[in-house]
Amino acid sequence: TAAVAGYASAALVTARRHGLAQAATLAEWATARADLARGRPLDAADRLGPLVGPGPRRGHFAVWMLAVPCFVEAAVLAGQPEDARGVVADLARWAAFGADPHAPAQHARCQALLAADDREADDLYLRALALHDESGGDFERARTELLYGRWLRRRRRLREARGRLGAALVGFDRCGAGAWADQTRGELRANGAASGKEPAVGLSGLTPQQLRIARHVAEGATNREVAQRLAVSTRTVDYHLRNVFAALGVRSRVELARMIDQEQRQEQR
Numbered sequence: 001t002a003a004v005a006g007y008a009s010a011a012l013v014t015a016r017r018h019g020l021a022q023a024a025t026l027a028e029w030a031t032a033r034a035d036l037a038r039g040r041p042l043d044a045a046d047r048l049g050p051l052v053g054p055g056p057r058r059g060h061f062a063v064w065m066l067a068v069p070c071f072v073e074a075a076v077l078a079g080q081p082e083d084a085r086g087v088v089a090d091l092a093r094w095a096a097f098g099a100d101p102h103a104p105a106q107h108a109r110c111q112a113l114l115a116a117d118d119r120e121a122d123d124l125y126l127r128a129l130a131l132h133d134e135s136g137g138d139f140e141r142a143r144t145e146l147l148y149g150r151w152l153r154r155r156r157r158l159r160e161a162r163g164r165l166g167a168a169l170v171g172f173d174r175c176g177a178g179a180w181a182d183q184t185r186g187e188l189r190a191n192g193a194a195s196g197k198e199p200a201v202g203l204s205g206l207t208p209q210q211l212r213i214a215r216h217v218a219e220g221a222t223n224r225e226v227a228q229r230l231a232v233s234t235r236t237v238d239y240h241l242r243n244v245f246a247a248l249g250v251r252s253r254v255e256l257a258r259m260i261d262q263e264q265r266q267e268q269r
Contacts, residue, residue, distance in 0.1 A: 041077035142171025166246025
């Protein structure tokens, strides 16, 4: 994130010098995302507020819409949810337009962040995750998993929180998003769960479907091959496999195969 902030700062200086409004907006957005990754939502909200509100600093609609999901997240985490409510309707219109495949999931996530009712928030987080399954993309899904896991932890739903936070950690590690992964590990520590390489649970903690998928994958099957064997969609396999990785604390198929082999050897003794 320090490198991102450095590049964004340099881009901002250049953009302002040459009057490049859209480039300046993108640089501000990148810096604010780095602030969010480092757990500084108030800084991010202060930076993004002028970009999403009415006024001369608001840029092209498509660029502006990049900033809105980050601003909503930053404002809510900074304890200023009312500042974010006015921009969600614009994000809804952008999501309905269909130009950005990630926008519907981001909109549902923003609605969850602003929901006053816990049941409504729960449903919206789950809807956002379902929409992420349709659009793909590990990073945006991991951000939603992190926010949902944090929300669950604060409501003392610790087992559910551990699963969501574990899935977020796997997603961020896949993307190489180190600062976001560190933030997630902090949430896991606060949740009382293991977040290092030691597994949070063994194979006995998996559901029957997760265990079937894990065993097929450990044998070398691809997600498509597992889907064909179990008569399910590849998205279903991918979803369960992410949860398997999170539950067992593994980060690759090789680690998963090694763990299953070790447990099978122990069972045979």
